[in-house]
Amino acid sequence: MQLAFSETSPYVRKVRICAIERGLADNIELVPTTVLPTEKNPEYTRDGNPLGKIPALRLDCGQVIYNSGVICEYLDSLPGGDQLIPADASRWAVLTQHHLASGILDALVALRYETWLRPENLRWSDWAEGQQRKAFQAMDWFEAHPEMRHGPLNLAQISLGCALGYWNFRFADLDWRQYSGLKAWYAEFSQRPSMQATQPPA
Amino acid sequence: MQLAFSETSPYVRKVRICAIERGLADNIELVPTTVLPTEKNPEYTRDGNPLGKIPALRLDCGQVIYNSGVICEYLDSLPGGDQLIPADASRWAVLTQHHLASGILDALVALRYETWLRPENLRWSDWAEGQQRKAFQAMDWFEAHPEMRHGPLNLAQISLGCALGYWNFRFADLDWRQYSGLKAWYAEFSQRPSMQATQPPA
Structure with missing residues (x-):
C-alpha cells in the first residue's frame, strides 16, 4: 500500500x-x-x-x-492487533470523540491558514477567534471526560494525541496547559513508540 | 431522538x-x-x-x-430498510466517495464564508479560487465514474445529491451543467421523496 x-x-x-x-x-x-x-x-x-x-x-x-x-x-x-474502533455499543462514543478531536485539528489548521498562509492585510480576527473558540470548547469537553482517556487504546485517543501534538508543534504560544488532566495524559501518551516514531520535525 | x-x-x-x-x-x-x-x-x-x-x-x-x-x-x-453503507468489500469505495462528495460541500461552504460572511475588504481571491478548484476536481471525478451513481442507494449517492442541491441553492451562478452525466442523474435523483421532503427553502 x-x-x-x-x-x-x-x-x-x-x-x-x-x-x-x-x-x-x-x-x-x-x-x-x-x-x-x-x-x-x-x-x-x-x-x-x-x-x-x-x-x-x-x-x-x-x-x-x-x-x-x-x-x-x-x-x-485488516488482520492485525487489537481493534482501534470497537464494534459494540461503545463504537458511537469512540467515533464521535474521534471527530471531536479531529475538529480541534480542523480548527487549528484553519487558524494556521488564517494567520500564516493568508496575506496579512486580509486576515479577519473574528474568524481566527472563532476557530480558537472551537478548539478550546473541544478541549473543555475532553478535560471534563477523563474516562475517554483510559481503557484500551482506540481511535479517539490517537486522534486526541495527534491534536495535542499538532497544537504544540504549530501553536506553542497558545497555551493549553491549564487543562491539567489532558496535560498529564499527553505527557504519558506522547511516549508511546507510535507517537515517538511519528513526531513532526523539530 | x-x-x-x-x-x-x-x-x-x-x-x-x-x-x-x-x-x-x-x-x-x-x-x-x-x-x-x-x-x-x-x-x-x-x-x-x-x-x-x-x-x-x-x-x-x-x-x-x-x-x-x-x-x-x-x-x-438501527433496524430499518436496506443498508446505506455496505459491510462487504464495497464499503471502502462508498465511504471514500461519501467523503469526496462531502468535500464538495466543505469547499462550497468555505467559499460561502469567504464570499458572504467575511467582510468584503478581507476577501482573498486565491482562497476562493482554491475552494472552487477542489469542488470542480471532485465533480470531474464523479462525472468520470458513472458506476457510483447506479446500483442500490447508498450514502455516497445521498451525499452527492446533497452536494449538488447545495450547489444549486447557494451558487446558482457557478455553472456545473457541463457535467452532463451528473446533470441527468441529479434530475432524476432529486425527485426522490426523501430529496423533495428536505429541500432547502426557496
Whole structure:
C-alpha cells in the first residue's frame, strides 16, 4: 500500500499511528506529497484525492481510499492487533470523540491558514477567534471526560494525541496547559513508540 | 431522538435523507439550531457539539453523536430498510466517495464564508479560487465514474445529491451543467421523496 504523506500533517500522523499500533506499518510505503489549498497539484488530484488533501491510501489493486478516518477504519479491518474502533455499543462514543478531536485539528489548521498562509492585510480576527473558540470548547469537553482517556487504546485517543501534538508543534504560544488532566495524559501518551516514531520535525 | 437542525444545512439534509430512506424519520425530533463560525452559541456547544457545528443527534439516553457521517452510520445500524453503507468489500469505495462528495460541500461552504460572511475588504481571491478548484476536481471525478451513481442507494449517492442541491441553492451562478452525466442523474435523483421532503427553502 502507498500512503500520500507529509511529516507535518497531523491527519497523516493519525493514520501512521493506527498502522503502527496494528502492526501494519511495514506494509505501507510513504510517498511524500505536498498540498496547499491555494496551489494546484494536478498529478495528486488526478491520481490521489481530487480534493487535494492528504492522506490518501492507494491499495495494491489501485483503489484509493480517503479521508484519514476512512483509512483508519480500513486499516482496522485488516488482520492485525487489537481493534482501534470497537464494534459494540461503545463504537458511537469512540467515533464521535474521534471527530471531536479531529475538529480541534480542523480548527487549528484553519487558524494556521488564517494567520500564516493568508496575506496579512486580509486576515479577519473574528474568524481566527472563532476557530480558537472551537478548539478550546473541544478541549473543555475532553478535560471534563477523563474516562475517554483510559481503557484500551482506540481511535479517539490517537486522534486526541495527534491534536495535542499538532497544537504544540504549530501553536506553542497558545497555551493549553491549564487543562491539567489532558496535560498529564499527553505527557504519558506522547511516549508511546507510535507517537515517538511519528513526531513532526523539530 | 433529537437532531440539531437547520433547513439550509446540507449536512443536516444528508442525515434526514438517510433517516427517511431507512424509515426512521418519525423517531427523530428536529430541533432548530443556528450556528455560525464567528458567533458564540454557549448552550449548543455545551449540550450538543462543542465544535458548534450541526447536525448532532441526541439519543434518548442522552448520548450525543456527531458528525453527519457518524450519525448516518449510526442510523444505518438501527433496524430499518436496506443498508446505506455496505459491510462487504464495497464499503471502502462508498465511504471514500461519501467523503469526496462531502468535500464538495466543505469547499462550497468555505467559499460561502469567504464570499458572504467575511467582510468584503478581507476577501482573498486565491482562497476562493482554491475552494472552487477542489469542488470542480471532485465533480470531474464523479462525472468520470458513472458506476457510483447506479446500483442500490447508498450514502455516497445521498451525499452527492446533497452536494449538488447545495450547489444549486447557494451558487446558482457557478455553472456545473457541463457535467452532463451528473446533470441527468441529479434530475432524476432529486425527485426522490426523501430529496423533495428536505429541500432547502426557496
